Amino acid sequence: MKIMDIPAFGPMFRFTDANVYYALYVLSDGKRIGRKKLAEEAGVGEGSMRRILDKFREWNFVQIKQTGISITKAGLVFLDQIPVRLIDVDLQGSVVGDFTQGVIVYGASSKIVNGMQQRDAGIKAGAEGCTTIVIRDGKLMIPPDWNMDEQTPELAYKIRKDTGITADDVIIVGGGSSKIAAVEAVLNAAFELV
Known part of the structure; x- marks a missing residue:
């Protein structure tokens, strides 16, 4: 975009x-x-x-x-x-960086393969790391195969409740050395999907 x-x-x-x-x-x-x-x-x-x-x-x-x-x-x-909203998501230490920022991209889940493209776009923009979350077959997943509902059920429940993610949406959480680095990273990764 x-x-x-x-x-x-x-x-x-x-x-x-x-x-x-x-x-x-x-x-x-x-x-x-x-x-x-x-x-x-x-x-x-x-x-x-x-x-x-x-x-x-x-x-x-x-x-x-x-x-x-x-x-x-x-x-x-x-x-x-713009089908992008900044959100607060705490992945409880699962994202590298002193500061984290989440973004939800509406209607883009079909474009997610394994989350590497979003991670790469985030790192290119200055992130220390980016994690992608989608719903596949009703399960909250970090692609390609980390099932949050099984591995971290309390966190999965909290993410669903706090963000309202649907099967069509994508959540990207980026981490950086500063707040703006994390924001720029997730937004650049999100704009790759829009």
Whole structure:
């Protein structure tokens, strides 16, 4: 999935679609925030944030005032149309990294083979590790063959209850040395499926 096209010529972009999505996600809480703080939260420099905000303003996704930046209804609608949601999932030490972040990708389970593609996409984006979870034949699985319902039934129950995962969905949990590293990793892995 591509949110923002990168031009063939001109200055090099120092951000990914994960940073763009996360900037909108940070704004989705409805609070105003300054550009510098938003750049820090999204894991990009201020110059990159200016470029992202220029596009957001062009698309009518944000309002920028002296009191800060806020998301518009159009920005919220766009964010809601992307079949990806950040979630909190604790895999109880099963993911490498000091910080972890989960994401649920709706309707993408048929694209999962063994979870290696998602792990590789996450590591390429800076993760220390990524774990993929799907439902196969009614069982919560870490592909290709780790049956969470049998091996860790309490954790499997908690994941089902907390996330609402269905047989069509995928959960990816990434770990990194920082919160933004984990976020970028899972979002980049998720966007490979969308």
